[in-house]
Amino acid sequence: MRVIVADDSVLFREGLARILAEVGFEVVGQASDAPSLVELARREAPDVVVTDLRMPPGFADEGIEAATAIRSIAPQVGLMLLSQYVEVHHALRLMNDFDGGVGYLLKDRVSDLGAFAVDVRRVAAGEVVIDPELVTRLVGRRREQDPLAMLSDREREVLGLMAQGLTNTGLAEELFVSPKTVEGYVRNIFMKLDLPPADRDHRRVLAVLRFLRQQ
Amino acid sequence: MLADENARDDAPSAAREAAVAVIALVVAGLVGSGWSLGFHLDNAHNGLLGLSFTAVGLYVVRMRPRHREGVLFVAVGILHAVMFFGRQYGSHDVPLPGAEWIGWIGVWPLPLGIALAAWTLMSFPDGRLLSPRWRLVVGAMLTVAFGLSLVSALWPVDYDRTALVAPHPLDLPGAGRAQTLWDGARVFFLLFQVVWTAAILVRMHRTRGDEARQLRWLVYAVVVEITLLAGGLAVVGSPVPGLLALPLVPVAAGIAIFKYRLYDIDPVINKTIVIGAMVLVITAGYVAVVLGVGALVPAGRGLLWLITTAVVAVLSEPLRRRAQRVADRLVYGHRTTPYEALAQLTAGLNGAPEELLAGIATTVANAVGAREVVVWVGDEERLVPATAWPAAVDDPARTLHDLYRPQWQLRPVAHHGTVLGALALRKPSGESLTVAEDRLLSDLVAQTALVIVQQRHAEQLQAAARRIVTAEDAARRRIERDLHDGAQQRLLTLGLELGVLAERATADPALATQVRDARSHLLDATAELRDLARGLHPMVLTEQGLGAALEALADRSPVPVKLSVMLEDRLPREIEATTYFLVSEALTNAARHADARLVTVCVTKVDAGLRVKVADDGRGGATRSVGGGIQGMTDRLAALGAWLQLESPVGGGTRILTVLPCG
Numbered sequence: 001m002r003v004i005v006a007d008d009s010v011l012f013r014e015g016l017a018r019i020l021a022e023v024g025f026e027v028v029g030q031a032s033d034a035p036s037l038v039e040l041a042r043r044e045a046p047d048v049v050v051t052d053l054r055m056p057p058g059f060a061d062e063g064i065e066a067a068t069a070i071r072s073i074a075p076q077v078g079l080m081l082l083s084q085y086v087e088v089h090h091a092l093r094l095m096n097d098f099d100g101g102v103g104y105l106l107k108d109r110v111s112d113l114g115a116f117a118v119d120v121r122r123v124a125a126g127e128v129v130i131d132p133e134l135v136t137r138l139v140g141r142r143r144e145q146d147p148l149a150m151l152s153d154r155e156r157e158v159l160g161l162m163a164q165g166l167t168n169t170g171l172a173e174e175l176f177v178s179p180k181t182v183e184g185y186v187r188n189i190f191m192k193l194d195l196p197p198a199d200r201d202h203r204r205v206l207a208v209l210r211f212l213r214q215q
Numbered sequence: 216m217l218a219d220e221n222a223r224d225d226a227p228s229a230a231r232e233a234a235v236a237v238i239a240l241v242v243a244g245l246v247g248s249g250w251s252l253g254f255h256l257d258n259a260h261n262g263l264l265g266l267s268f269t270a271v272g273l274y275v276v277r278m279r280p281r282h283r284e285g286v287l288f289v290a291v292g293i294l295h296a297v298m299f300f301g302r303q304y305g306s307h308d309v310p311l312p313g314a315e316w317i318g319w320i321g322v323w324p325l326p327l328g329i330a331l332a333a334w335t336l337m338s339f340p341d342g343r344l345l346s347p348r349w350r351l352v353v354g355a356m357l358t359v360a361f362g363l364s365l366v367s368a369l370w371p372v373d374y375d376r377t378a379l380v381a382p383h384p385l386d387l388p389g390a391g392r393a394q395t396l397w398d399g400a401r402v403f404f405l406l407f408q409v410v411w412t413a414a415i416l417v418r419m420h421r422t423r424g425d426e427a428r429q430l431r432w433l434v435y436a437v438v439v440e441i442t443l444l445a446g447g448l449a450v451v452g453s454p455v456p457g458l459l460a461l462p463l464v465p466v467a468a469g470i471a472i473f474k475y476r477l478y479d480i481d482p483v484i485n486k487t488i489v490i491g492a493m494v495l496v497i498t499a500g501y502v503a504v505v506l507g508v509g510a511l512v513p514a515g516r517g518l519l520w521l522i523t524t525a526v527v528a529v530l531s532e533p534l535r536r537r538a539q540r541v542a543d544r545l546v547y548g549h550r551t552t553p554y555e556a557l558a559q560l561t562a563g564l565n566g567a568p569e570e571l572l573a574g575i576a577t578t579v580a581n582a583v584g585a586r587e588v589v590v591w592v593g594d595e596e597r598l599v600p601a602t603a604w605p606a607a608v609d610d611p612a613r614t615l616h617d618l619y620r621p622q623w624q625l626r627p628v629a630h631h632g633t634v635l636g637a638l639a640l641r642k643p644s645g646e647s648l649t650v651a652e653d654r655l656l657s658d659l660v661a662q663t664a665l666v667i668v669q670q671r672h673a674e675q676l677q678a679a680a681r682r683i684v685t686a687e688d689a690a691r692r693r694i695e696r697d698l699h700d701g702a703q704q705r706l707l708t709l710g711l712e713l714g715v716l717a718e719r720a721t722a723d724p725a726l727a728t729q730v731r732d733a734r735s736h737l738l739d740a741t742a743e744l745r746d747l748a749r750g751l752h753p754m755v756l757t758e759q760g761l762g763a764a765l766e767a768l769a770d771r772s773p774v775p776v777k778l779s780v781m782l783e784d785r786l787p788r789e790i791e792a793t794t795y796f797l798v799s800e801a802l803t804n805a806a807r808h809a810d811a812r813l814v815t816v817c818v819t820k821v822d823a824g825l826r827v828k829v830a831d832d833g834r835g836g837a838t839r840s841v842g843g844g845i846q847g848m849t850d851r852l853a854a855l856g857a858w859l860q861l862e863s864p865v866g867g868g869t870r871i872l873t874v875l876p877c878g
Binding site: 084117 | 284463696699700702703705707708711712713714715717718734738741742745748749753754755757758759763766767770771772774775777798812813
């Protein structure tokens with residue numbers, strides 16, 4: 001699987017490229033800022049891009065800008081955005097702007113090589129990956145009138161995993177249950193929380209994140 | 216402005232100049248030839264009115280062709296001149312040729328003349344009536360006057376009064392009934408007077424500023440005229456003084472139209488009241504002494520006069536002073552005594568610094584009866600108006616030297632020999648400062664110096680505090696950036712290395728566990744460091760602004776937060792940072808100390824700045840303890856010119872509110 005790595009810190013970028021190579025990726029290029037990342041992606045046609053969200057020249061959200069540009073050139077490229085902080089508004093923006101195939105993780109996650117490689121491959125396959133810390137933060141919020149109280153413990157667990165971007169298949173594997181059982185959980189959750197039905201996985205993540213954010 | 220007021224509307228056209236000249240010649244001819252036919256006391260006023268109204272009206276028309284009042288004046292003048300000539304002609308001892316018809320012209324227009332004059336007075340000073348409703352009144356008045364004139368033209372109903380030698384030219388039947396009707400209808404003449412008086416009173420009540428000043432000229436002239444007429448009739452038993460003074464009204468009206476700014480009426484009224492009161496009281500005194508003492512003591516006439524004169528001489532000065540005080544109060548309103556002025560000022564010193572100078576301006580105005588007071592602030596080379604009474608002025612910066620202007624009293628305000636400002640005031644023209652006012656002014660100038668010095672210190676302090684806050688924010692941002700690019704980055708790379716190690720150590724389970732433990736410690740450390748950096752200055756605030764940063768804060772808050780942020784644009788950095796830290800502090804307190812179930816955060820842009828309100832439903836009782844978070848926020852806000860309002864009754868929740876000025 002062809003991958004491009006982008007980060008303005010040479011140390012981290014080189015390290016990232018090395019471990020990705022170690023777990024079987026073909027690193028076809030490295031970039032230190034947003035414009036060169038876009039250029040590299042145009043030239044190398046990678047399967048997935050792993051990039052820092054905050055990069056030169058502005059050190060703001062250049063990673064997202066670059067991802068948008070890359071998507072317009074190559075709609076099939078998976079986009080994994082890494083950041084030292086994960087913010088809900090960024091996650092919402094990514095779910096809203098991109099039609100799946102997007103990940104948003106804390107940079108810390110790369111230290112668990114195996115899990116990180118799985119996440120990158122999921123993104124390349126068109127799935128959505130949202131950092132568990134962000135989801136925990138949202139699910140764990142205390143609310144004035146908590147609609148999550150209507151959910152069973154298991155349903156709450158499923159809700160959290162859905163927010164992290166897991167598909168029904170992924171949920172079934174994670175929970176060691178049949179896909180049919182998973183469908184039942186999901187249907188119940190959507191009914192109890194009065195969520196709009198979502199036909200696509202990333203739409204489902206967006207609906208759940210939005211729901212968790214309000215109140 | 217003054218030049219503007221007196222400027223001609225445009226260059227006079229030849230046709231207008233010719234018309235003005237013809238009218239002037241005709242009226243002068245009518246009145247002149249009328250005089251040459253003899254003197255008739257009961258007709259003299261018509262000649263005077265004709266001349267004076269025409270003269271003033273023509274002057275107005277010539278200078279301001281579009282001024283309607285001028286046209287009305289000319290009409291009144293011509294009508295009276297014609298009437299004057301007609302009656303002079305018809306009253307000639309030796310009957311002149313055509314005297315019946317020419318004399319007739321001098322009689323019947325009288326009702327129209329009165330109505331026209333009333334209309335003119337009602338339209339003063341701009342020639343327009345106060346409202347459309349008054350147009351109806353004037354229409355009705357003119358209709359009635361026209362009817363009366365018609366009756367007077369057909370039958371000799373008004374001939375007795377005018378004492379014409381020549382008889383009425385017509386001899387129609389029904390003279391008796393016409394006379395009855397006329398005698399009854401005379402009440403309308405009185406009604407006309409009531410109507411214009413009412414119109415002027417209403418206008419005086421409604422208008423302010425220049426127009427009010429113009430009206431005062433007219434009213435003054437009318438009052439003097441009525442006083443002379445009544446006084447003449449009562450004292451001398453003759454209307455002559457009143458009639459001779461009639462031109463006063465049009466002349467005063469003309470002055471009002473052109474020169475009301477040059478010649479202030481108030482001092483004239485003031486002096487009239489003083490002199491009038493003196494004359495009245497002295498006359499009464501003479502009468503009382505001569506009659507009273509003369510009746511009691513059989514003294515010689517010469518001695519009596521001597522006593523009276525002595526008494527009057529002794530009493531006149533205190534009398535004048537009292538009359539002056541009454542007149543001042545009537546004309547200029549209440550003036551404070553020096554004690555009151557200083558008391559007012561001291562009370563005002565408790566106010567906000569920026570209001571102090573305004574308080575001084577008001578105090579000065581009240582104390583010396585100034586028309587206008589301006590407090591200038593700056594240095595000798597450049598002074599700008601800081602505050603003014605009664606209304607703010609928008610004058611450009613001036614040097615102290617340039618501030619010495621005619622009609623203005625100027626007092627430089629200095630502290631330790633350095634000029635800090637100047638106090639400029641303008642009294643009603645013709646009035647100068649009394650010794651007491653002068654002394655009071657000096658005291659107030661000294662106070663002004665102290666206020667300016669205090670204000671400057673306050674401004675310097677405020678600026679310094681603001682710089683400290685800004686510098687602190689900048690330092691926080693810099694440290695966050697350094698951590699992000701430095702230590703945090705290195706630790707992350709270290710995490711990567713450990714990850715690789717963990718993969719490679721799978722063959723040795725003990726080593727693998729050790730590596731995983733090390734990685735887990737490292738992740739704890741990076742998480743702590745992340746929170747620390749975030750607390751210093753959240754990246755999201757710099758990147759996405761206050762709205763997103765507050766939402767992120769709410770995402771992390773352990774207490775449920777209801778957030779309402781109404782912002783369109785980014786705000787200055789220090790405002791955003793301060794608001795963020797304020798809300799953050801309030802949320803922390805609500806969770807940690809107040810045991811709140813819900814916090815409401817409301818951030819809105821208002822005219823005065825950014826309004827921030829945070830309210831929780833916790834146990835309340837929060838105080839500004841020294842070194843506490845709330846006191847810290849109060850200080851930070853104060854540096855930005857804002858005041859933190861804290862309301863936290865025990866058991867009643869905590870509310871904080873502030874408005875941050877966003878210059």
